[in-house]
Amino acid sequence: xxxxxxxxxxxxxxxxxxxxxxxxxxxxxxxxxxxxxxxxxxxxxxxxxxxxxxxxxxxxxxxxxxxxxxxxxxxxxxxxxxxxxxxxxxxxxxxxxxxxxxxxxxxxxxxxxxxxxxxxxxxxxxxxxxxxxxxxxxxxxxxxxxxxxxxxxxxxxxxxxxxxxxxxxxxxxxxxxxxxxxxxxxxxxxxxxxxxxxxxxxxxxxxxxxxxxxxxxxxxxxxxxxxxxxxxxxxxxxxxxxxxxxxxxxxxxxxxxxxxxxxxxxxxxxxxxxxxxxxxxxxxxxxxxxxxxx
Amino acid sequence: xxxxxxxxxxxxxxxxxxxxxxxxxxxxxxxxxxxxxxxxxxxxxxxxxxxxxxxxxxxxxxxxxxxxxxxxxxxxxxxxxxxxxxxxxxxxxxxxxxxxxxxxxxxxxxxxxxxxxxxxxxxxxxxxxxxxxxxxxxxxxxxxxxxxxxxxxxxxxxxxxxxxxxxxxxxxxxxxxxxxxxxxxxxxxxxxxxxxxxxxxxxxxxxxxxxxxxxxxxxxxxxxxxxxxxxxxxxxxxxxxxxxxxxxxxxxxxxxxxxxxxxxxxxxxxxxxx
Numbered sequence: 001x002x003x004x005x006x007x008x009x010x011x012x013x014x015x016x017x018x019x020x021x022x023x024x025x026x027x028x029x030x031x032x033x034x035x036x037x038x039x040x041x042x043x044x045x046x047x048x049x050x051x052x053x054x055x056x057x058x059x060x061x062x063x064x065x066x067x068x069x070x071x072x073x074x075x076x077x078x079x080x081x082x083x084x085x086x087x088x089x090x091x092x093x094x095x096x097x098x099x100x101x102x103x104x105x106x107x108x109x110x111x112x113x114x115x116x117x118x119x120x121x122x123x124x125x126x127x128x129x130x131x132x133x134x135x136x137x138x139x140x141x142x143x144x145x146x147x148x149x150x151x152x153x154x155x156x157x158x159x160x161x162x163x164x165x166x167x168x169x170x171x172x173x174x175x176x177x178x179x180x181x182x183x184x185x186x187x188x189x190x191x192x193x194x195x196x197x198x199x200x201x202x203x204x205x206x207x208x209x210x211x212x213x214x215x216x217x218x219x220x221x222x223x224x225x226x227x228x229x230x231x232x233x234x235x236x237x238x239x240x241x242x243x244x245x246x247x248x249x250x251x252x253x254x255x256x257x258x259x260x261x262x263x264x265x266x267x268x269x270x271x272x273x274x275x276x277x278x279x280x281x282x283x284x285x286x287x288x289x290x291x292x293x294x
Numbered sequence: 295x296x297x298x299x300x301x302x303x304x305x306x307x308x309x310x311x312x313x314x315x316x317x318x319x320x321x322x323x324x325x326x327x328x329x330x331x332x333x334x335x336x337x338x339x340x341x342x343x344x345x346x347x348x349x350x351x352x353x354x355x356x357x358x359x360x361x362x363x364x365x366x367x368x369x370x371x372x373x374x375x376x377x378x379x380x381x382x383x384x385x386x387x388x389x390x391x392x393x394x395x396x397x398x399x400x401x402x403x404x405x406x407x408x409x410x411x412x413x414x415x416x417x418x419x420x421x422x423x424x425x426x427x428x429x430x431x432x433x434x435x436x437x438x439x440x441x442x443x444x445x446x447x448x449x450x451x452x453x454x455x456x457x458x459x460x461x462x463x464x465x466x467x468x469x470x471x472x473x474x475x476x477x478x479x480x481x482x483x484x485x486x487x488x489x490x491x492x493x494x495x496x497x498x499x500x501x502x503x504x505x506x507x508x509x510x511x512x513x514x515x516x517x518x519x520x521x522x523x524x525x526x527x528x529x530x531x532x533x534x535x536x537x538x539x540x541x542x543x544x545x546x547x548x549x550x551x552x553x554x555x556x557x558x559x560x561x562x563x564x565x566x567x568x
Contacts, residue, residue, distance in 0.1 A: 010379070012468050017376025017389070020369050020439065024392040027436045031407035032395075038410050100306050103299045115303070117548075122310050124540040125317070128499055128517045129533040132525065133313035136320075136328040143316065143329050174310065224398070232400035235499070239521065249402050256504065261410060268406045275400070 035272065038265030051266030075251060075267070082248040085162060086231035089169035093177040093226045094219065096170070101178045101218075102211070105185035112186065119175050119182075128235060131168050135239050138164055160242035168236040176225035184218030185211070220286045224279060232271060314537070321530035328527065338531040348532065351516040358427070358512060359495035362434035367488040369435070370442025371480070375472070377443070378450040393440045401437075405504030408433045412505065425507030433505040434498065438491035445487035449480040452558075482554035489547040493540055 042048045056076065061069040104115045122130065137143050138158045145155035158164045188211065196210045212219075230236075234249030246254075248271055255264035324333035342348065373389075380386045396404055409425070416424020453476065461471035499514035506515055513536075520529055 010381070013376045013379040015376075016372040017380070020373030020376070020443075021389070023369060023436075023439070024389075024395075027408065027411075027432055028392050028395050031404075031411045034410040034414060035403070035407045038414075096306065099302060103303055106299075118307055119310070120544075121541070122314060124493075124544060125314055125537050126497055126499070126514060126517065126533060128514060128521060129317065129529065130313055132521050132529075133317045137313060137316055139329075141329055146329055171309070171313070228398065228400050232402045234402065235518070249400075252402055252406060256406065256409075261413065264406060265410055268403050271400070272403055279398075 032272075035265050035269050038262050039269040040266075041262060043262065051263050052270070054263060055266055055270055078246050078251050079248050079270075081245060082231050085165055085169065085237075085245070085247065086227055089166050089173070089230045090177075090223055090226045092166065092170045093174055094222065097174060097177040097222070098181060098219075101181035101185055104178075104182050105188065116179070116182070119178050122171075123175050127172060130172060131236050131239050134164075134168055134171060135159065138167070138240070159240060160244050162241070162245060164240040165237050165245055168240040169230040169233065172233075172236065173226040173230055176229075177222040180221040180225065181215055181218040184215045188214055216286050220282060223282060227278075228275060231275070317530050318534055318537075320527050321534045323527050326526055328525070328530075338527040339535075341526075342528050342531045342535075345528065347511075348513075348516060348528075351511045351513045354510060355496060355513040358430060358434060359492050361431055362438055362495045363488050363492040365431075366435045366438035366442050366491045367484060370439040370487060370491075371446050371484050373439070374443045374446035374450055374480075375476070378447060393443055396437045397440050401498075401500035402504075404437060405433070405501040408436065408501070409504040423507050425505060427510045429505045429507070430502055430510065430512070433501050434495045437498070437501060438494055441490045441494060442484070442487035445490065446480055446483040449483035450476070453479045482550055485550055486547050489543055493543060496536075496540070 039051055040047060040049065042050065054075075056073070058074045059071050060074045062072045062077070063069050100119075104112055104119075107115065135142075139145075140155065140157060140159065144158075148155050158167075192210055192214070193206055196206045201209065231247075232249045232252075234247065234253045237243075237245050237247045237250055248267065252264050252267050252271075255261075255267065319331060320328055321338055322334050322336070323331050324335040324337065377386065377389050380389070408429070412424050412429045457479070458468075458471045458475050461475045462468060466474065497514065499518060502512050502515055503518065506512065511519075513532075517529065517532075
């Protein structure tokens with residue numbers, strides 16, 4: 001009697017989960033299979049590896065600063081550039097964000113709450129508009145140059161440079177770095193810091209040998225949450241880079257607009273694989289660092 | 295707080311708020327310039343209210359977000375209840391993985407993957423364009439549901455497991471026990487999950503961009519189209535309005551969360567005393 005009762009409730013719970021199971025199979029797993037399927041087929045859906053080889057071998061002529069042209073591997077160049085800008089932006093977020101996360105975690109509880117809200121407010125503004133606002137601030141006739149000329153300094157030219165793209169990425173994804181680090185640091189046991197100090201650690205070595213290793217899980221999720229969107233963005237580069245810095249996201253979007261769905265899928269497929277491997281490496285290195293390789 | 299910490303915080307928050315302040319100020323600018331403020335006016339707000347297409351896209355966005363929220367909240371809550379009680383380790387691990395996928399995958403890949411499937415299936419049925427309101431709705435439910443699950447699941451885990459069992463011992467059917475005992479307990483999680491789903495759906499651009507079609511335009515897609523050309527402060531007026539609406543929604547969700555925490559800590563205190 002009892003047994004049948006329990007199995008009946010288990011059945012109810014399984015039934016509750018059923019719609020989501022079917023849903024995620026149909027609209028999460030199957031679509032990813034379609035990416036692979038499109039990546040390895042041509043327009044008539046017969047098998048080909050051409051899309052993948054095109055990513056690695058397609059070339060184009062790039063005009064250098066001195067006016068000469070050189071032949072480059074188009075998509076490898078774009079991917080390299082995406083990776084470079086994303087890594088720089090992620091590091092900038094980490095370097096700028098870690099101190100603020102630490103300050104927040106050490107503040108009074110009321111101040112902490114206010115600061116968390118303040119960090120989150122920019123995320124409530126639509127991503128496109130946030131980016132566009134930076135464009136009006138940074139452009140040649142923008143506010144920064146307005147102030148600079150009023151003070152009597154030379155105007156600067158930022159829009160259309162890699163710096164502008166990086167500023168946009170750092171701005172858009174900054175909260176994703178700060179919040180995970182903060183949530184780990186806020187839970188940190190203060191006694192550990194006191195113990196380290198009692199045992200003769202200076203402020204710097206407490207930070208380096210106790211606080212930072214313990215905050216590693218937050219740092220890892222911060223890095224993931226900034227690196228992934230910034231490597232795959234396609235709006236920031238179009239607006240702040242003036243379309244001069246094609247990134248991997250721009251390449252996917254461009255192929256989609258041109259209706260080259262199979263090649264778009266191939267680029268997305270390669271991006272997905274690289275991110276999977278990259279994230280596995282980040283997690284592995286972090287685990288080794290935190291637990292000393294045990 | 296030390297002085298250096300204060301200065302550093304001021305710089306960081308200055309950086310974070312600069313574009314927002316610029317936006318708010320220039321939405322009231324009399325002239326079209328986005329860099330010189332020539333005088334206060336409501337002109338752009340008035341012009342915004344006359345812009346039929348933008349208002350239509352606001353309506354579309356709200357309809358889409360509301361539908362996606364209802365579906366993902368119901369499905370996500372049921373899923374969380376189911377996952378919480380799963381005994382098969384394998385099934386649980388599989389559910390955790392598929393819940394993680396839409397949150398860790400870049401938006402562009404989520405968008406592309408759904409689009410490819412929709413286009414393929416549409417072609418099977420001989421449709422020339424297969425992207426419409428429903429494909430967008432599916433996409434939005436797909437990326438919102440994991441967030442609902444992640445809000446509800448912890449509440450279920452925090453709940454005293456003896457409560458629904460006691461209800462069933464006292465004669466409740468499992469369904470009744472769920473409705474009368476479990477549901478009120480996890481309600482705050484459901485509400486925060488729903489609000490999160492709603493704001494995520496309102497704000498989404500990338501996934502919508504790949505899965506929209508057939509004249510159904512949401513606000514972020516319209517903004518994308520507008521920023522391709524030169525933008526007037528009308529868009530800033532719009533951004534200001536959205537900003538305050540989202541802020542109000544999130545403050546409400548914060549408030550609910552705080553009240554819930556207060557209630558929980560009071561219950562704990564009482565339990566300790568007895």
